Amino acid sequence: MSTNVTLDKLSRQFPRSVVETHTHRGDATAIVRKDEILAICRFLRDDPELAYDFMMDLTAVDYLGKEPRFEVVYHLYSLSKNQRVRIKARVPEADCTIDSIVSIWVAADWFEREVFDLYGIIFNGHPNLKRLLLYEGFEGHPLRKDYPLKKRQPLIGPLN
Amino acid sequence: MGITTAFSTEEPLGGSVVLTKLEAAINWSRKYSFFLYPFATACCAMEFMAVGGPRYDLDRFGAALPRFSPRQADLLMVVGTITHKQAPILVKVYNQMTEPKWVMAFGVCAVSGGFYDNYATVQGIDTLIPVDVYIPGCPPRPEMVLDGLMKLQEKVTKEKWSDWPRGPAPVKMKC
Numbered sequence: 451m452s453t454n455v456t457l458d459k460l461s462r463q464f465p466r467s468v469v470e471t472h473t474h475r476g477d478a479t480a481i482v483r484k485d486e487i488l489a490i491c492r493f494l495r496d497d498p499e500l501a502y503d504f505m506m507d508l509t510a511v512d513y514l515g516k517e518p519r520f521e522v523v524y525h526l527y528s529l530s531k532n533q534r535v536r537i538k539a540r541v542p543e544a545d546c547t548i549d550s551i552v553s554i555w556v557a558a559d560w561f562e563r564e565v566f567d568l569y570g571i572i573f574n575g576h577p578n579l580k581r582l583l584l585y586e587g588f589e590g591h592p593l594r595k596d597y598p599l600k601k602r603q604p605l606i607g608p609l610n
Numbered sequence: 611m612g613i614t615t616a617f618s619t620e621e622p623l624g625g626s627v628v629l630t631k632l633e634a635a636i637n638w639s640r641k642y643s644f645f646l647y648p649f650a651t652a653c654c655a656m657e658f659m660a661v662g663g664p665r666y667d668l669d670r671f672g673a674a675l676p677r678f679s680p681r682q683a684d685l686l687m688v689v690g691t692i693t694h695k696q697a698p699i700l701v702k703v704y705n706q707m708t709e710p711k712w713v714m715a716f717g718v719c720a721v722s723g724g725f726y727d728n729y730a731t732v733q734g735i736d737t738l739i740p741v742d743v744y745i746p747g748c749p750p751r752p753e754m755v756l757d758g759l760m761k762l763q764e765k766v767t768k769e770k771w772s773d774w775p776r777g778p779a780p781v782k783m784k785c
Binding site (some may be wrong): 584585588592597599600601602603 | 694695727728729730733
């Protein structure tokens, strides 16, 4: 059980979506279903008591062999309350999509492109979802755990 | 090394005339006037600066003047890791250099990819462009770079006019 204000409010507001919460040494984490991620993020930003106005980081984790396979991780910070929270949204491989939160925090734009680039997770409603770091013609998503270690891309060199 | 390899040791007409082949004389002048293009992408560049600095002093070998336009350079020094995304740029720079031109792979990343055996790194620049001298090391000591440069000078001494032109890089890439 947590005594964290953010997690309590979030669990009360979204009892169906919040799967699990925990705090460890002041690090609050909520694991949520992906369906309501847009509403959850909007609530965290707009609730005057929480006011998470700063999306610090957005990334993903591949738990190959587990179901659901992926987790999209959001790190949020409230400048006025000096509070941080971590939201993890579970994404199954079969339906490898999640709603884009660019409409809430514009900063998410390139983060979501990076996650798409390296993990192949589709962000619904993203204004310009194309590769960010890798180039056009790259095959696969190299930060997936099942990306072959020695795979060579077709673009480069006659001997590669 | 030096003048005796390029020029005859005979001293006709009391030493007032020097006999040599034009090819040998030109090679001799080429090997002491490399114009570098430092294609510096990673930490090896720090070592490149050390080689260029006064303690090790590449200028002693006539290779002191980095040109930051490939069109004015004849020695391409690839100093650091080359990623796949950068590969078309390296090929373009190589193709822009006028002949004769030489390529030095500076450090293991340029030589073979080094420990970056992954999805992003070119496994040796010789998969893209011809390489004359490989200098291993992570990064190489300045002494190794000087040794590599002297090896290149020896190579230039032995070149024939028929070795040129080499033509563009064997890979075709959009850039």
